Structure formats: C-alpha cells, structure tokens
Amino acid sequence: MRKSLLTLGLLAATAAPVMAADYSDDIHKNDYKWMQFNLMGAFDELPGESSHDYLEMEFGGRSGIFDLYGYVDVFNLTTDSGSDKANADKLFMKFAPRMSIDGLTGQDLSFGPVQELYVATLMEWGGKSGPNNQKIGLGSDVNVPWLGKVGLNLYATYDGSQKDWNGFQVSTNWFKPFYFFENGSFISYQGYIDYQFGMKEELGASSTNGGAMFNGFYWHSDRYAVGYGLKAYKDIYGIKDTDAFKSTGVAHYLAVTYKF
Numbered sequence: 001m002r003k004s005l006l007t008l009g010l011l012a013a014t015a016a017p018v019m020a021a022d023y024s025d026d027i028h029k030n031d032y033k034w035m036q037f038n039l040m041g042a043f044d045e046l047p048g049e050s051s052h053d054y055l056e057m058e059f060g061g062r063s064g065i066f067d068l069y070g071y072v073d074v075f076n077l078t079t080d081s082g083s084d085k086a087n088a089d090k091l092f093m094k095f096a097p098r099m100s101i102d103g104l105t106g107q108d109l110s111f112g113p114v115q116e117l118y119v120a121t122l123m124e125w126g127g128k129s130g131p132n133n134q135k136i137g138l139g140s141d142v143n144v145p146w147l148g149k150v151g152l153n154l155y156a157t158y159d160g161s162q163k164d165w166n167g168f169q170v171s172t173n174w175f176k177p178f179y180f181f182e183n184g185s186f187i188s189y190q191g192y193i194d195y196q197f198g199m200k201e202e203l204g205a206s207s208t209n210g211g212a213m214f215n216g217f218y219w220h221s222d223r224y225a226v227g228y229g230l231k232a233y234k235d236i237y238g239i240k241d242t243d244a245f246k247s248t249g250v251a252h253y254l255a256v257t258y259k260f
Helices: 005-014 101-105
Strands: 032-045 050-063 066-075 091-100 114-125 132-144 148-159 164-180 186-197 210-220 224-234 249-259
Touching: 091 101, 101 114, 114 148, 132 164, 210 249
Parallel strands: none
Antiparallel strands: 032 050, 032 249, 050 066, 066 091, 091 114, 114 132, 132 148, 148 164, 164 186, 186 210, 210 224, 224 249
16 A cells, blocks of 8 residues: 655654554455655755755655665756766665564564664665765664654675675654644654764774764645755765865755655
8 A cells, every 4th residue: 555755744743652563364354555756956065065956866765675765866956067076976875674573573573662673784885986885774663752663774885896894874864744734734853863983993894983963844735745855964975074075064955855
C-alpha cells in the first residue's frame, strides 16, 4: 500500500507511544513507498565552502522485512563553467537498505524505547574521484520523546577505493511534524546526524573523527514541500579544519520539492 509523506507525517504526529513491529499475520501489511524530486540550493557547503545548485531524487519505503532510504544527486544542472561544481563529479548516490531482524527471526526483539532491530547497510558512490564506501552494522528504530520514531544505526566503514576498513559511523534521522494548518499541510522539523570516528590517518584522514548535523524546517502539503536547512560541520569526512581548507562551520540549504 502506497502512503504519501503527508500521511506518514500525520501518523508520526498523532500515533500513540511506539509499539513493537508486528509481523504476526501479514509480513507486508505495513508496506509503503515514496519518491520525490528536490531542487536544492547549497550555500557555503563544506568542506571548501562551495555554493551550488543540484537536483536530488529521493526515495524510500518498506517491503516486508526490508526498509529502504536513498537518493541520487545531480550537480551543476546548467553545466555552468563558473559553478563551484564545474570540475567535480556530476553524480553522487546514497543507498541505505536495512533488513529487519525481528521480521527475519519472527521474534519480538523490542526493549525499552527500541521498537525494532535491523541489519543496517549503507553504500555511498560518487564518480571516478568521488567516495566509494560500503558500511554495515546494527540498526534500530527508537522512540524518542517529542520526536517520535528515530532511526539510529551504527556502521563499520569499508573504503572501497583503499580496499580497507576505515573506522565507524553513527547515524540518526528524524521527521517530526509539529504545526498543522486547517488545509492539512504542516511544518516539520526534520534532519539527521552522521558522525564518523576511528578513521585511519594512513588512509588519508587528517582527523580521526568528524561529522555533520542537518536541521531542516519544511512546509509540506500532499504534493509539494518548501524548506530551509542549516547544516553544522566538524572536521567533516575526517578532514582537519584549517585556514587553507575549511571543514568546520555551517552551511545553508534551500529546497523546493515535488512528491510523486
């Protein structure tokens, strides 16, 4: 069954305290899928304080024991030679499937605020000179006061270009509608944290840890969304912040979205 992001937002805002995942009678009864296109503007993006535009195809959903989130970014849409992305790779893709351990085993593994456990994976692919990372670990859905269901994952990172394991990553994400209009549209607080640690200097890291936090405030209707995001960085991608190359600070994002 297809549910729009609006429906998911309403459920997130009005549901009772999160219960354990239920696979007892039909493994596909909670299935849904969504897809949207985001026209993005980035300002002072780190590392390097890049300002540019890009188109993002974002998608996700659930099918039985499998949970999926991902996106594909296309940079420098007009092929502007003056763009900060003029000489960069054209594409970047993130693909993050998870497999429910509860669903796989048929057991209720919930405890405390933890609703469900997963085998979590994450693939990040750029162009020829871009990232080529594969990550695997333990994932979960956790019930957090006010925010509701939050994804929380711990990964070990394999650098496909260096052919070696290179530290760990903790990732979390949330989507919280908090103000509703009479026409059914709403404003949400949505975002994520990605924090890497234990990265190896011999594999190119000048800082063994670093990460970013995105804080977005978006207006949503059933078909459209418009939003602003502030992203805070600290030694992002294991790059030590210096006067010559900035990797710590804040960036700003604007988004216009069409939902399918």
